[in-house]
Amino acid sequence: MEQQVLNIHDDLIQLCKAGDRDAHYELYQLYSRAMFNVSYRITGREEDAEDALQDAFISAFRNLESYRGDASFGAWLKKIVVNKAINVLRKRKYELLPENEAWDVSEPEQTVDYKEDFTVERVKQAIAKLPDGYRTVLSLYLLEGYDHQEIAGIMGITESTSKSQLNRAKTKLKELLKG
Numbered sequence: 001m002e003q004q005v006l007n008i009h010d011d012l013i014q015l016c017k018a019g020d021r022d023a024h025y026e027l028y029q030l031y032s033r034a035m036f037n038v039s040y041r042i043t044g045r046e047e048d049a050e051d052a053l054q055d056a057f058i059s060a061f062r063n064l065e066s067y068r069g070d071a072s073f074g075a076w077l078k079k080i081v082v083n084k085a086i087n088v089l090r091k092r093k094y095e096l097l098p099e100n101e102a103w104d105v106s107e108p109e110q111t112v113d114y115k116e117d118f119t120v121e122r123v124k125q126a127i128a129k130l131p132d133g134y135r136t137v138l139s140l141y142l143l144e145g146y147d148h149q150e151i152a153g154i155m156g157i158t159e160s161t162s163k164s165q166l167n168r169a170k171t172k173l174k175e176l177l178k179g
Contacts, residue, residue, distance in 0.1 A: 007073055017064050028057055031074060035081045041139040042085035044128050048092070052084040059084065082144065086154055089132050118177065126176040134169035141166050 007013065009030065015023035035056065040049035060067075060080050067076055127135060136155065140146045141162075146154070148162040155162070 137165035138169040
């Protein structure tokens with residue numbers, strides 16, 4: 001049984017497919033802020049997030065005919081944004097692991113001492129300080145809801161590397177938040 005996805009912006013998407021520039025702008029307005037946030041969480045830099053966002057919308061609008069409606073438009077667009085943000089990181093030639101760190105896929109200790117001064121802004125700042133690879137895996141897993149198999153496919157790494165990156169990101173984030 002095929003699951004039908006209700007797309008609340010289907011009329012707007014059809015207008016975009018027909019070449020309506022106003023509809024393109026309206027669709028951009030509806031999704032740009034949320035997609036910028038996705039991009040920023042991956043790239044960690046406002047300029048890079050904007051570049052990835054622009055590339056994603058250009059790609060989405062050029063390939064709108066391939067949107068089949070089997071997922072929400074936002075989910076379809078989010079995949080494009082994630083891929084464009086990852087491409088920006090690749091262009092920056094980030095390293096998944098700093099050279100002096102060894103591989104460790106064991107589960108880290110799960111205890112955390114929470115401080116009252118853990119604000120959303122402080123956590124955001126700490127995440128922004130993570131190395132690109134750590135921040136990317138952490139964002140894709142915890143914030144965007146991808147599993148390790150999907151992250152491995154998106155980033156071109158193994159599942160065990162994804163797990164290791166996530167564990168290392170959590171450990172580093174705890175260190176940053178203690179300070």
